Amino acid sequence: MSIIEKAASRIENKKGEAQGALAGAARQADSLPPAPPAAVPDAVTTATAATPAPAAAPLHAPRRTTNHVELDLERMHGIGLVTAAGGRTTLVEDFRIIKRPLLKRAFAARAPGDKPGNLIMVTSSLPGEGKTFCSINLAMSIAMELDHTVLLIDADVARPSVLRTLGLPAHRGLMDLLLDDKLDMSDVMLRTNVNTLSILPAGSNNPRATELLASQAMSTFVYEIANRYPDRVVIFDSPPLLLTSEAHVLASHMGQIALVVEAEGTTQHAVKESLRQLEGCSNVNLIYNKTREFPGTETYDYHYG
Incomplete structure (x- = not known):
């Protein structure tokens, strides 16, 4: 027998042995008791499997501010600021008189090309005046109105003092918003416990600063805050006119x-020099403050420039 024939015979023998082993295994399996039925999944597993996947969150969900600060109204009243709980004081009455013509003009019909009247800049010639x-008192007085909300912006970016005067810590604000287009207004605006008053700090x-206030980003920002809410008055605490160039740039955006x-x-x-710098700006008015009618008292007066 040749080598090829011997190999073929060996393969056939192995094939026969394998078939015999399979037949034996089948007979042995037939003699075993039947297997228990498969376990039924419990109710929790079944319910979990049947629960549909949660719907995807919308791509452009509205952003909500989480910045909230508490104004110490008693402290504010103690240092001579307007508060609703302060009663009918001379200071409260003075700012009621001051705000009335500003509010009237803020929501009057505008001619084409006019700046928004609800943008009000409060400035001075020099520091310490x-x-x-006045910015804080005017904002607090308008916040007492039934039909208006107020946004107080500290735009004195070189020497910000709104938060310090109110006893609040520093916070990101206007400059950060203009520098970082990924920041949203809600990231830097501070809600207060006076429901109708919000604050935007000066920021970093x-x-x-002058170039930022004159930038397209600032123009876009001013347009947005002037038109987003129809009942909003925006008050800018500006730098002094005779010390910096920022105030003149800021004035170009203002309605009052x-x-x-x-x-x-x-x-x-x-x-006179301050008024000269404001030539071309409409609705320039004067607040004559710290007049002493009686010893130990200070009053405020409002005049058209």
Whole structure:
């Protein structure tokens, strides 16, 4: 027998052995008791498997602010700021008189090309004349209205003082918003326990503040805040006019300007120079503050410039 024939015979023998082993295994399986039925999945597993996947979140879900601060109204009243709980004081009455023509003009019909009247800049000729004090008091007085909300913006980016005056810590704000297009207004705006008042801090100090305030980003921002809510008044606490260039740039966006003049403090020359810098700006008015009618009292007055 040849080698090939021997190999073929060996393969056939192995094939026969394998078939025999399979037949034996089948007979052995037939003699075993039947297997128990498969376990039924429990109710929890079945319910979980049947639960549909949660719907995907919308791609453009509205962003909600989480920044909330508590104003210490008793402290504010103690340092001479307007508060609703302060009663009918001379200060409260003064700012009621001051705000009335500003509010009337804020929501009057605008001619084509006019700046939004609800954008009000409060400034002064020099530091220390009370512009931040007037800005906060004006904002608090308007917040007491039944039909309006107020956004107070600290735009004195070189020497911000709104948060410090209110006893609040520093926070991101206007400059950060203009520098980072990924920031949203809700990321930097502070809601307060006065429901109708919100605050936008000055934010990070920046050497390019003047260029940022004159940028397209600032124009877009101003347009948005002026038109987003029909009942909103926006008050800008501006830098002094005679020390920085930011105030002049900021004034170009405003519908109304209030120039704070300190009684027996601001010189006539400073007032004239400030008004000269505001030439071309409509609705420039004067707040004559710290007048002393009686010893130990200070009052405010409002005049058209």
